[in-house]
Amino acid sequence: MWGGRFERGPAAIMEEINASIDVDRRLWREDIEGSKAHAAMLAAAKIISDADARAIAKGLDAIAVEIDSGAFAFSKSHEDIHMNVEARLKELVGEPASRLHTARSRNDQVATDFRLYMRRSCDEIAASIRNLQRALVEKAAKHAATVMPGYTHLQIAQPITFGHHCLAYVEMLERDRGRFRDARKRMNECPLGAAALAGVPYPIDRERTAKALKFDRPTANSIDSVSARDFALETLAAAAIAASHLSRLAEEIVLWTSPHFGFAKLTDAFSTGSSIMPQKRNPDAAELCRAKVGRIAGAFHALIIVMKGLPLAYSKDMQEDKAATFAAIDDMALALAAMTGMIGDLVVNETAMREAAMRGYSTATDLADYLVRELGLAFRDAHHATGAIVALAEKKKKRLDQLTLADLRRIEPRIGADAFQRLTVDASVAARASYGGTAPANVAREVKRWQEKLK
Numbered sequence: 183m184w185g186g187r188f189e190r191g192p193a194a195i196m197e198e199i200n201a202s203i204d205v206d207r208r209l210w211r212e213d214i215e216g217s218k219a220h221a222a223m224l225a226a227a228k229i230i231s232d233a234d235a236r237a238i239a240k241g242l243d244a245i246a247v248e249i250d251s252g253a254f255a256f257s258k259s260h261e262d263i264h265m266n267v268e269a270r271l272k273e274l275v276g277e278p279a280s281r282l283h284t285a286r287s288r289n290d291q292v293a294t295d296f297r298l299y300m301r302r303s304c305d306e307i308a309a310s311i312r313n314l315q316r317a318l319v320e321k322a323a324k325h326a327a328t329v330m331p332g333y334t335h336l337q338i339a340q341p342i343t344f345g346h347h348c349l350a351y352v353e354m355l356e357r358d359r360g361r362f363r364d365a366r367k368r369m370n371e372c373p374l375g376a377a378a379l380a381g382v383p384y385p386i387d388r389e390r391t392a393k394a395l396k397f398d399r400p401t402a403n404s405i406d407s408v409s410a411r412d413f414a415l416e417t418l419a420a421a422a423i424a425a426s427h428l429s430r431l432a433e434e435i436v437l438w439t440s441p442h443f444g445f446a447k448l449t450d451a452f453s454t455g456s457s458i459m460p461q462k463r464n465p466d467a468a469e470l471c472r473a474k475v476g477r478i479a480g481a482f483h484a485l486i487i488v489m490k491g492l493p494l495a496y497s498k499d500m501q502e503d504k505a506a507t508f509a510a511i512d513d514m515a516l517a518l519a520a521m522t523g524m525i526g527d528l529v530v531n532e533t534a535m536r537e538a539a540m541r542g543y544s545t546a547t548d549l550a551d552y553l554v555r556e557l558g559l560a561f562r563d564a565h566h567a568t569g570a571i572v573a574l575a576e577k578k579k580k581r582l583d584q585l586t587l588a589d590l591r592r593i594e595p596r597i598g599a600d601a602f603q604r605l606t607v608d609a610s611v612a613a614r615a616s617y618g619g620t621a622p623a624n625v626a627r628e629v630k631r632w633q634e635k636l637k
């Protein structure tokens with residue numbers, strides 16, 4: 183492509199380090215789409231003839247068929263996807279192919295292709311997140327009143343409903359979805375026509391190519407157009423945060439399905455066995471989802487280190503922007519799909535959850551709240567009295583609701599028999615009907631809201 187000033191070809195190792203075709207070949211759709219839009223614009227602006235533009239478009243369509251069917255021979259000697267396509271176009275349509283690269287450069291070409299790819303990735307990830315949200319909302323609908331222990335410090339804190347717990351993830355995933363939507367919105371400007379870095383001396387119509395490629399507008403500064411990769415960084419940052427959320431849910435599935443908790447089971451479809459221990463059921467998919475954040479956050483790190491300190495405009499360093507980014511997008515898609523499968527598959531053991539919720543004096547706060555609301559104690563005093571009651575229960579090796587009224591009155595003589603009603607886990611969750619609280623009635627209402635929103 184630049185043979186004019188060169189006498190010899192590259193050293194083998196030069197070709198090896200320079201070629202990106204093994205990574206960027208997956209941009210072929212975007213590359214062909216971008217070239218078609220560019221050729222059509224060149225013809226409309228009378229920079230090339232209509233006949234040339236038609237030949238180019240026909241050739242590009244033929245190449246798309248070849249690549250799609252696996253018949254296309256990618257070559258390292260043509261370095262990247264842009265030159266592989268152009269070289270083949272020359273073979274197929276001859277002279278008009280040589281006019282396609284008028285008023286553009288690979289710098290704006292790759293920036294355009296990559297943006298198109300990341301834009302589609304954002305859309306696909308957002309759709310996958312929505313699928314996972316739907317699975318969680320369905321679980322929440324089924325378990326609006328299923329009582330489980332809520333934890334702080336992984337110590338039993340207060341009873342909660344499993345539905346409420348599921349909806350906590352739906353909320354975080356909604357913010358994740360928003361981050362991908364935001365990234366998409368900001369990246370949706372078309373760099374095509376910036377050329378190498380300074381723009382072109384032809385009467386090109388950048389509005390037209392931007393529109394043809396469904397961008398909101400052309401980018402306003404040619405230097406920024408070819409040197410910006412923050413659209414990929416932003417997407418990777420959103421992915422790293424979303425992956426960290428998946429990792430928390432994955433960890434909970436690992437805990438819940440362990441015999442120590444026994445809160446839930448994954449069916450055979452989402453369990454693996456051990457080659458030596460016949461009794462084992464391992465939650466491998468959950469563990470892998472827990473781990474994916476490492477690779478995904480790593481991709482963000484890799485790209486930001488590549489980009490930091492690069493002088494404007496394009497440097498070849500930027501070719502290293504794609505491998506880890508593509509892998510992270512693949513990982514994200516896989517983790518979301520696996521997690522959606524697992525949530526659908528998860529069989530909840532309501533009895534085990536309820537029994538666990540009754541342990542650990544989980545309704546001690548309810549007793550304190552009783553003392554405040556019925557006897558008019560200050561919360562701090564109520565907290566103190568309840569602490570003494572918990573100590574007594576501990577000494578007697580009893581749950582709070584297994585103490586006698588006399589036991590309770592030894593510590594606070596004014597306690598009535600009605601206190602016992604407050605000490606059940608069902609009363610505890612039902613009482614927490616404040617906005618955003620865990621009460622089954624709240625969960626049912628929130629499930630409806632989400633079902634509507636995620637339709």
Ligand code: ARG
Pocket residue numbers: 202206262288289292496498500501502
């Ligand atoms: N393969 C290159 C990349 O991905 C395309 C742009 C090459 N531009 C250049 N001036 N060498 O970055």
